[in-house]
Amino acid sequence: MAIYSAGMALYPLVRPLLFTLDAERAHGLALRMARALPARPARHDARLAVEVAGLSFPSPIGLAAGLDKDAEAPDAFLALGFGFVEVGTVTPLPQGGNPRPRLFRLVEDRAVINRMGFNNQGQPAALARLRARARRPGIVGVNIGANKDAADRIADYVQGVRTMAPVADYLTVNISSPNTPGLRALQDEGALDALLAAVMAARTDGTPIFLKIAPDLEPADVDAIARVAMAQRVDALIVSNTTISRPPLRSAHAGEAGGLSGAPLRDLALARLRDFRTATGGGLPLIAAGGIASGADAFARIKAGASLVQLYSALVYHGPGLARRIERELAALLAREGFADAKAAIGADYR
Numbered sequence: 035m036a037i038y039s040a041g042m043a044l045y046p047l048v049r050p051l052l053f054t055l056d057a058e059r060a061h062g063l064a065l066r067m068a069r070a071l072p073a074r075p076a077r078h079d080a081r082l083a084v085e086v087a088g089l090s091f092p093s094p095i096g097l098a099a100g101l102d103k104d105a106e107a108p109d110a111f112l113a114l115g116f117g118f119v120e121v122g123t124v125t126p127l128p129q130g131g132n133p134r135p136r137l138f139r140l141v142e143d144r145a146v147i148n149r150m151g152f153n154n155q156g157q158p159a160a161l162a163r164l165r166a167r168a169r170r171p172g173i174v175g176v177n178i179g180a181n182k183d184a185a186d187r188i189a190d191y192v193q194g195v196r197t198m199a200p201v202a203d204y205l206t207v208n209i210s211s212p213n214t215p216g217l218r219a220l221q222d223e224g225a226l227d228a229l230l231a232a233v234m235a236a237r238t239d240g241t242p243i244f245l246k247i248a249p250d251l252e253p254a255d256v257d258a259i260a261r262v263a264m265a266q267r268v269d270a271l272i273v274s275n276t277t278i279s280r281p282p283l284r285s286a287h288a289g290e291a292g293g294l295s296g297a298p299l300r301d302l303a304l305a306r307l308r309d310f311r312t313a314t315g316g317g318l319p320l321i322a323a324g325g326i327a328s329g330a331d332a333f334a335r336i337k338a339g340a341s342l343v344q345l346y347s348a349l350v351y352h353g354p355g356l357a358r359r360i361e362r363e364l365a366a367l368l369a370r371e372g373f374a375d376a377k378a379a380i381g382a383d384y385r
Contacts, residue, residue, distance in 0.1 A: 045353030052116050057137040057146070067107060071245035072312075073109030075171050075360075078117060079365045081375040086319045086341045087242035089173055089203060093117025094376055095332060095357050095364070098323050098344035099206065099246075103153065105160040112172040120344065121160065126193045128156035129181055132213060135282030139350060140285035140296070141287035144327070146347045148276070149292030151213045152179050157197045164201035175189050176202035177246070188232050195236040195243075205241055207233055210248035210275035212293045218248055225256040230266035242269035248272035249299065249324060250304045256306070260313035269304035270319040272344070273307045277324075296347035300325025304338060308383075311339030316381055327352060330364020333371075337382040 052060045078092040085091070092358040097111050105121040133155025138147045156162075157178075157308060166176065178194030180187035191207055198205060209220040209229070220229050245268050247259055261272055266376055276293025283298060303324025310320055319342075322335035327348035335343050349356055364376070373379040 045355065049351075049353065053139065056135065057139050058134065061101075061137065065102065068102075068107040068110040071107075071110045071113065073170070076113055076115045078115075079361060081365060081368060082117070082361060084341050084376050084380075087204060089246075090240065091173060091342060093357075093361055094336065094340075094342045096321075096342055096361050097357075099114075099123055099208070100148075100150075101346050101349070105163045105174075105176070105290075108164075108174045109167060109170055109172065114354050115361060117357075118173035118175065118203075118342070119165075120175040120177050120206060122154070122206070123152050123211070124154050124157045124160045124176065124178040124194070124198065125152055125179050125181045126157055126184075126190050126197070127181050128159070130152060136292070138287040138290050138292075140283060140287050141351075142284040143288075143296065143298055144348075144351050144352045145283065145285070145294060145296030145298050146350060147287060147292045147294050149213045149290070151182065152211065157194060158316055158324070160198060161201060164198075168201070173203045175206055175244070175256045177206040177208050179208045180214070182215065185241045187217070188221065188229050191229060192232050192236040195233055195241075199237065199239055199241040202241055204269070205237075206243055206244040206246050206272060208246045208275070210246050212248070212276060212278045219253065221247060221251070221259060223262060226259060227262045230268060230306040231263060231268040232268050235270075244268070244270045244272055244321065246272040246275055249277045249302050250279055251309075252307065254308070256309045256313050260318070262308060264314060266311060268318070270321055270341070271310055271314075271338075272321040272323055273310050274303050274324050277302055287320045288305045295324065295352075297325055297327065300327075300331065304334060306328065307335060307338050307340060310364070311381065311384065316384065326360075327356070328367075329360050329367055332360055332364050333367045334380070336376060336379050339381045339384065341380050
């Protein structure tokens with residue numbers, strides 16, 4: 035515990051040095067540092083426990099996919115105070131992703147733009163690492179995707195389910211990255227229905243299936259996705275991935291191509307969460323992502339219908355102590371607003 039506390043306290047001093055590095059190099063360094071940490075289970079406030087898809091989450095604060103792409107350090111991130119960790123995106127075959135530079139800090143905006151392109155070592159590498167951590171405590175989900183040059187992308191997702199389900203507490207079907215050409219077309223109603231039918235048929239062990247969608251959707255798209263997801267009995271929706279829209283930004287990197295995440299995504303992601311809560315009528319668990327950097331942000335998403343929340347970009351600016359700080363702030367807000375626990379606050383805006 036002393037090691038983690040020291041690391042959290044030192045981050046404001048270390049961050050300027052990290053920011054002198056290229057963003058992707060700094061990401062790699064942070065991941066190597068995480069791998070060196072002892073993987074000790076974190077303690078969580080019992081009032082924050084939530085159940086989704088038959089899984090008992092000790093806290094609703096999770097690490098989004100993208101940081102630990104190849105499942106190199108999930109237990110270290112659990113030890114930092116996350117209630118769950120999602121690794122990936124992993125594809126059936128290794129792929130290098132898009133040319134560098136492809137990851138940009140927008141410091142003035144507390145944001146990140148990435149066009150990574152599902153760079154990863156492939157599902158067999160992640161499978162071996164997750165098998166090695168078998169029987170360790172903590173919820174670890176696996177985010178699966180299709181290879182860029184796949185002739186049959188649905189077949190890639192089916193393979194991802196069959197390969198990764200034995201080592202995943204849940205699987206996330208990621209069809210919302212803007213950095214693989216044509217991938218978001220799988221959000222169209224007919225394509226989505228075919229994809230989810232194949233994915234759900236491939237699931238043989240009851241592993242929960244989550245679907246991650248984009249924030250850049252029209253009302254008709256929201257209704258169609260909600261309808262198909264519920265008809266195919268998807269276990270939860272993750273709302274949302276990065277955006278290709280560009281709100282007013284101050285950074286010199288504002289014009290870079292790719293998906294925008296971080297603070298500028300907050301309002302759009304919250305609006306889309308509300309849209310999906312309305313479209314599903316509360317009949318499908320929702321997981322919020324995008325622009326979450328505080329207990330107040332998490333509390334707003336939970337009251338708007340999210341059972342869980344995920345973050346990633348905010349860690350770049352706030353450091354490794356962020357999950358614990360959000361938990362403390364969330365617990366205080368629940369108490370102040372008269373909620374006995376996090377479960378009682380889910381969807382409170384609609385009651």
